[in-house]
Amino acid sequence: MLNVYKMPELPEVETIVRQLSNRIVGKVVRDVNISDSKVVDLGIKEIIPFKINKVYRRAKSIVMELDNGNSLLTHLRMTGHFHYNNSENFEVGRFNFEDGSFLTHNSIRKFGGIRLLNSNELRKEFSKLGVEPLSKDFTLEKFNSILLRKNKSNIKTLLLDQSQIAGIGNIYSQEVLYFAGIDPRKKVSEVSGIHIKKLHSEIIRVLDLAVKNKGSTVDNYTNIDGAGSYQDHLVVYNKFQCPKAHKIQKINIGGRGTSYCPTCQR
DNA sequence: AAGGCAGCCTGTAAGC
């Protein structure tokens, strides 16, 4: 059973990629069922059979590299899932492997989907994305240069901007801002250098710890075998009080629910 | 140019 997450961000997608990789790399897809062509690219049917050479993550996307030069690019958005050998409701596509096993893609809100891309198209997609926060490229200098370029943005909105930093979503942006002690309503230009430095290191620390915990399992998926455990480490998301027992405030920033502690975050 | 925001979609929770 693969983990099922609501709102998968970098740590959750990374976990799914590792689990998928263990199960499907090297396998040959001999047949594909597509029950919703708005979500799963019909072109995939045209290229069977194909072998899955590699599964990896870029930002919040799952990439399956095939043996024919193409790749399947999956974005789960909030409610997309993969299931191996046991589907459930909202199945939109199914990959049948030569060995009799199968992988399904299930999508409740159908926001995301699976696209078939050649290497040029894939490169073009990747070029829209910013730095990977857990890569060596994400230095404090790099972070500062991004902030300088986007200094009129709201600090939280910037963390969510995939073209600048790729992989952080609404949950982890709130978490890192709490640990860095930054008021999420602030503009980038209003955040001090000391806080920026702290934010940079907290982004890395929190995401890394969340990956080690196999992500956060929020909502009603907690009983699934092998679920993530970072939800036990969350400090502001969906909380009534912060670790110092201050009351959490919930506001809206850029159309997104945002929880923060007015005492700890200034 | 770049920031802001509606729209996509549907299950769940809150409101009456």
Next chain:
DNA sequence: TGCTTACAGGCTGCCT
């Protein structure tokens, strides 16, 4: 109790 409405969320594309 049963219906209606609001909300959740990532990302694209349009508007300013």
